[in-house]
Amino acid sequence: MGTQERKAREFAAREDLFLDTARQLILSDGLLSLTMARVAAACDYATGTLYQHFSSKEDLLLALSTRMAGDRVALFCRAAAFDGATRDRMFALSVADVLFAKQCPEHFRLAQYVFTEAVWSATSDARRQAALEGSQPMCEEVRSIIRQAVADGDLPDRGLRNLDLGVGPWTLCLGMHTLVHADGLLSFYDVNRPYGLLLQHIEFLLNGLGWKPLVDDISASHVAAKVERLCREVFSDVCDHQGLEDLLSDPGHISQSPI
Amino acid sequence: MGTQERKAREFAAREDLFLDTARQLILSDGLLSLTMARVAAACDYATGTLYQHFSSKEDLLLALSTRMAGDRVALFCRAAAFDGATRDRMFALSVADVLFAKQCPEHFRLAQYVFTEAVWSATSDARRQAALEGSQPMCEEVRSIIRQAVADGDLPDRGLRNLDLGVGPWTLCLGMHTLVHADGLLSFYDVNRPYGLLLQHIEFLLNGLGWKPLVDDISASHVAAKVERLCREVFSDVCDHQGLEDLLSDPGHISQSPI
DNA sequence: TCACTTTTTGAACATCGTTCAAAATACGCG
DNA sequence: CGCGTATTTTGAACGATGTTCAAAAAGTGA
Numbered sequence: 001m002g003t004q005e006r007k008a009r010e011f012a013a014r015e016d017l018f019l020d021t022a023r024q025l026i027l028s029d030g031l032l033s034l035t036m037a038r039v040a041a042a043c044d045y046a047t048g049t050l051y052q053h054f055s056s057k058e059d060l061l062l063a064l065s066t067r068m069a070g071d072r073v074a075l076f077c078r079a080a081a082f083d084g085a086t087r088d089r090m091f092a093l094s095v096a097d098v099l100f101a102k103q104c105p106e107h108f109r110l111a112q113y114v115f116t117e118a119v120w121s122a123t124s125d126a127r128r129q130a131a132l133e134g135s136q137p138m139c140e141e142v143r144s145i146i147r148q149a150v151a152d153g154d155l156p157d158r159g160l161r162n163l164d165l166g167v168g169p170w171t172l173c174l175g176m177h178t179l180v181h182a183d184g185l186l187s188f189y190d191v192n193r194p195y196g197l198l199l200q201h202i203e204f205l206l207n208g209l210g211w212k213p214l215v216d217d218i219s220a221s222h223v224a225a226k227v228e229r230l231c232r233e234v235f236s237d238v239c240d241h242q243g244l245e246d247l248l249s250d251p252g253h254i255s256q257s258p259i
Numbered sequence: 260m261g262t263q264e265r266k267a268r269e270f271a272a273r274e275d276l277f278l279d280t281a282r283q284l285i286l287s288d289g290l291l292s293l294t295m296a297r298v299a300a301a302c303d304y305a306t307g308t309l310y311q312h313f314s315s316k317e318d319l320l321l322a323l324s325t326r327m328a329g330d331r332v333a334l335f336c337r338a339a340a341f342d343g344a345t346r347d348r349m350f351a352l353s354v355a356d357v358l359f360a361k362q363c364p365e366h367f368r369l370a371q372y373v374f375t376e377a378v379w380s381a382t383s384d385a386r387r388q389a390a391l392e393g394s395q396p397m398c399e400e401v402r403s404i405i406r407q408a409v410a411d412g413d414l415p416d417r418g419l420r421n422l423d424l425g426v427g428p429w430t431l432c433l434g435m436h437t438l439v440h441a442d443g444l445l446s447f448y449d450v451n452r453p454y455g456l457l458l459q460h461i462e463f464l465l466n467g468l469g470w471k472p473l474v475d476d477i478s479a480s481h482v483a484a485k486v487e488r489l490c491r492e493v494f495s496d497v498c499d500h501q502g503l504e505d506l507l508s509d510p511g512h513i514s515q516s517p518i
Numbered sequence: 519t520c521a522c523t524t525t526t527t528g529a530a531c532a533t534c535g536t537t538c539a540a541a542a543t544a545c546g547c548g
Numbered sequence: 549c550g551c552g553t554a555t556t557t558t559g560a561a562c563g564a565t566g567t568t569c570a571a572a573a574a575g576t577g578a
Contacts, residue, residue, distance in 0.1 A: 003576085031377055035565060046527040048568075057566065109376050115441045116372045118290055132447045139448055158478065160459075163450055168460035171434030176426075178433055182374045188391045189398055191422055200419075201427035201464065208467025219417065262545080294534060305558040307537075316535065 080141035086149035339400035345408035
C-alpha cells in the first residue's frame with residue numbers, strides 16, 4: 001500500500017524538520033533556552049505533535065546528538081580509508097575527531113550533556129539503541145585497523161582483544177573534548193592548545209603500544225606538519241590552512257554559543 | 260566580635276548540613292528526584308533558606324561536587340607522597356583515581372553533570388572559582404612529580420611545559436570515567452574491566468613518554484600485581500583484596516543509584 | 519456524502535526553581 | 549528587663565516549562 005509508505009516518508013521528513021530546527025535554535029539561542037514549545041512553534045506545529053516523535057525532551061536531544069554523530073562517523077570512515085600505514089590511519093582517526101570538534105562545536109557539548117545520567121535515563125530504549133548502533137561503524141574501523149596492524153606485525157599482539165587497544169586513543173580524545181568544553185578550566189590551569197597536546201599524546205601512546213613505525217620526534221611542530229599533510233590528502237574540504245593553525249596552536253576555546 | 264564568628268561558624272555548619280543531606284538524598288533517590296524543596300524539608304528548613312547559601316540548584320550541585328572532590332584530592336596527595344620512583348608515583352595517581360571512583364561512585368556522575376554547559380553556566384562565580392581552586396593541589400602534585408622526573412633524568416625533557424605532560428594521563432582517566440558512567444555503552448561494545456584497561460594504557464602512555472624505568476610487561480596480570488602492591492603500601496585502608504579483584508577484572512559497572 | 523479512523527491541536531495540569539513581603543528572631547542599648 | 553531596630557527565616561505565590569488528553573480537524577474508503 002503506497003499510502004503507508006508516503007505517510008512514513010512524511011513522518012520521517014517532519015522528524016528531520018524538528019531536529020534541524022532544534023539544532024538551529026540551539027545554535028542561535030543556546031541549549032538552555034531550548035524548549036519543546038519553541039521548537040514546535042518554530043516549525044508551525046503544536047507542542048503535542050512533538051511527542052508523536054519524541055517521548056521526552058531528552059529523547060529529542062539524544063536524537064539530535066545521534067544525527068550529528070552521523071557526520072562524525074562519516075569523517076571517521078574517511079580517515080580510516082586513508083591509504084597509509086596502519087599507524088598513520090590510527091592517528092588520522094584522532095585528527096578526524098579534532099577536525100569534527102572544530103567543524104561542529106555544538107556536537108560535543110550536546111553529547112556530553114546527553115550522556116549524563118540525568119538525561120540518558122530519560123530517553124527511550126529505541127533512541128538509546130540507535131545512538132549506540134550509530135557509532136558502531138567507528139568501532140568497526142578501529143577494530144579493523146588494529147587487526148591489520150597486528151597481522152602486518154606493526155603492532156605487538158599483547159593478548160588484548162582488538163577494541164581494548166582502541167580504548168586508549170578513544171578515552172584520550174573523549175577526555176580532551178570534555179576538558180575543552182569545561183569553560184575556564186584549561187585557562188585556569190594554563191593549558192594551551194589542547195588539541196595539539198591531544199595529538200602529541202596520541203603519538204606518545206601509539207609509541208608506547210609499540211605501534212610501528214615508531215615516531216622519534218613528537219614535537220608540536222612535527223605533529224602539526226603531519227596533520228597538515230593529512231589535511232591536504234584526506235580532509236582538504238573540511239580544513240583550510242588557517243583553520244589548522246587555529247586548531248593546533250590556539251587556546252582552543254570552542255566558540256561559545258549564547259546561553 | 261565573637262558573635263560574628265559564631266554566626267559564621269553556624270552558617271558554615273548549616274551549609275554542611277545541606278550538602279550532607281543533598282548527598283544522602285542523591286544516594287537514596289537519585290539525582291533526578293533531588294529538588295530544592297526536598298533538601299530543605301529534609302533539614303527542617305524552609306526552601307528560601309537554601310538560597311541564602313546557594314544561588315541556584317546548580318550552585319548547590321557544584322558545591323556538593325567540589326566538596327566530594329576534596330576526598331579525591333586527599334587520596335591523590337597520598338598517592339603522590341608515596342615513596343618510590345617518579346614513574347611509580349605517577350602511576351599511583353591514576354590508581355588513586357580508580358580507587359576513588361569505586362569508593363565514591365556518585366562523584367563522577369555528579370561531576371560529569373556539573374561540568375556540563377547547561378549546569379556550569381548556572382553556577383555562581385565564587386563556586387566556580389572554589390571548584391577550580393579545590394583541585395589545584397592535584398595539579399601541583401602532578402607538576403612536581405614531572406619536574407622531579409625531568410630533573411632526575413627519568414623523563415626526557417621535550418620542551419613541553421610541566422602540566423602539558425600531565426594532560427595525557429589526566430584525559431585518559433577522565434575519558435574512562437565518562438565511558439564507565441555512560442550506561443550500556445561499554446557492554447554494548449563488549450569492553451570489559453575498563454579500569455584495568457585504563458591502567459594498562461597509562462603504562463603504555465608512560466612508556467611512550469619514555470618515562471624510566473620503562474615497563475616491559477604491561478599485561479593485565481602484571482598491572483594487577485602492581486596495583487595490589489600499591490594498595491598494600493599506600494591505600495590499605497580504602498581497598499581490600501576482594502575490592503581490588505572487582506576493580507580490575509569486573510565489568511566495572513559502577514553501582515547504580517536509583518533514578 | 520457519510521461514517522469511521524487517525525492525527526493534530528493547544529488549553530489544562532503538574533512540577534519545580536525562585537522570589538519576596540510578612541513574620542519571627544536576634545541584637546544592642548538604656 | 550524591655551523596647552526599637554536589624555537580621556534572618558518563612559512559605560505562599562509566581563513563572564516557566566515538560567507533558568497530557570479531550571475535543572477538533574483532517575484523512576480515508578465505500
